[in-house]
Amino acid sequence: MSVYTPLSPTQLAEVLTPFGFQLRDYHAASHGIENSTFLIKAQDRHGQPSPLVLTVFESLDPTALAPYLTLLEQLAEQHLPVPAPLPDADGNDQITVAGKPAVLMPRLPGQHDFAVDADRCRQVGTLMARLHASDTASLHPLPSERERLRGFTDHLDKLPPAERDTAAALLHDWLAQPAGATLIHGDLFRDNLLWEGGKISALLDFYNACLDHPEYDLAVALNDWCVDPQGQIVPERELALLSAYRDHGRTVDDSRLCEALAVAALRFWLSRLAGPVSDDSEGQGSKDPEEFARIYRQRLKALAV
Incomplete structure (x- = not known):
């Protein structure tokens, strides 16, 4: 990091x-x-x-x-x-x-490897199914992703003016719904997995974890693992991830997932627009907001169909 x-x-x-x-x-x-x-x-x-x-x-x-x-x-x-x-x-x-x-x-075994294909997406789907089935009975209270999303509404003015009202309405609708009770990672991007011999060896960075709908967690992952550089969906990868998830006993509300895909893309667009923690960092710093602007627009278009 x-x-x-x-x-x-x-x-x-x-x-x-x-x-x-x-x-x-x-x-x-x-x-x-x-x-x-x-x-x-x-x-x-x-x-x-x-x-x-x-x-x-x-x-x-x-x-x-x-x-x-x-x-x-x-x-x-x-x-x-x-x-x-x-x-x-x-x-x-x-x-x-x-x-x-x-x-x-x-330090668990393995290395970061940002290659992505259908097999890796199947492994991600399987891992998410295991995580979402984990026992949460004795968990200490975790911060809510809903509260994070409410905080990001302060950055809606950083969006292009023509997109602000639609984004605000999307967040309002999502936040008006009750949160789910499934343990989710909340940040399962490619840089939060390690690989060894073509297999997942470690899942990292749980500092966005919380209880919410599993579809939101799936949306965060799908928006990173299953889109091309232009933000277009790669159907083979998306099918692989969701099929593996379902094959391991989990269910998906398709309507909720469609909305969550747009909400999650907007969340990371806004978080990147909000900037880095510090102006004095060494290394990567903030990521490109436009990557998630493209994904958000594609997901919003699909939501409107």
């Missing part, structure tokens, strides 16, 4: 000491735009290699971060490919780095 909080080798070594690790090497990750993430090569107390990931949170405070860490622990216990936070010597899984909340996790 982009780095807003640079850390020196000395600072990173000090972070690792209470966990029983020694720093060997590190570099800043280059994908994503919200937090500062460092990929670390370390050595444990027995001299064994220990690949780690340190994430420094730029906008979440310690109280807001806590339920996400509990969620990661519970999903890892349910055998989903999710990294659980590591506790330090005092049992704390949340620490403070450069005055900001942070978490240290094992």
Whole structure:
């Protein structure tokens, strides 16, 4: 991810000491735009290699971060490919780095790979079915995606004037509906998966997770995995993802999904227009808003049919 909080080798070594690790090497990750993430090569107390990931949170405070860490622990216990936070010597899984909340996790095997085809879309559909079937009975309360969407209404004035009223009406209609009760990832873009040997090895970045309709989660994924660079739907990929999802026992409300596709595209158009967390980042920074402007217009056109 982009780095807003640079850390020196000395600072990173000090972070690792209470966990029983020694720093060997590190570099800043280059994908994503919200937090500062460092990929670390370390050595444990027995001299064994220990690949780690340190994430420094730029906008979440310690109280807001806590339920996400509990969620990661519970999903890892349910055998989903999710990294659980590591506790330090005092049992704390949340620490403070450069005055900001942070978490240290094992680095799961695999690499980012942005290739996309029908087989990979089937794997994504299967993984989403597993996630949506996960046990949420003991979850701590999570922030609502509906609240995030309400916050993005403040950025409607950044849209072209001719598109503002329609966008406002779409958000109003979606927000007027009751939220769902399914655990969703909320951000299942290609940069939040790792791959090993052509198979998904890790699902990352649960900091948009919440309870809502599964169709919204599907819409976020479909808008990244199943469109071409012009925002046009790629039917083969979309069919593969949704078929795999249904084949694993999940149902889809097609009408809700059609609306969710437009809402999710608008949400990420607005979030990109809102800009990066900081003007002083190292790395990727904000992504191109026009990518989601194109997708939104295609999804809105389909919704009107």
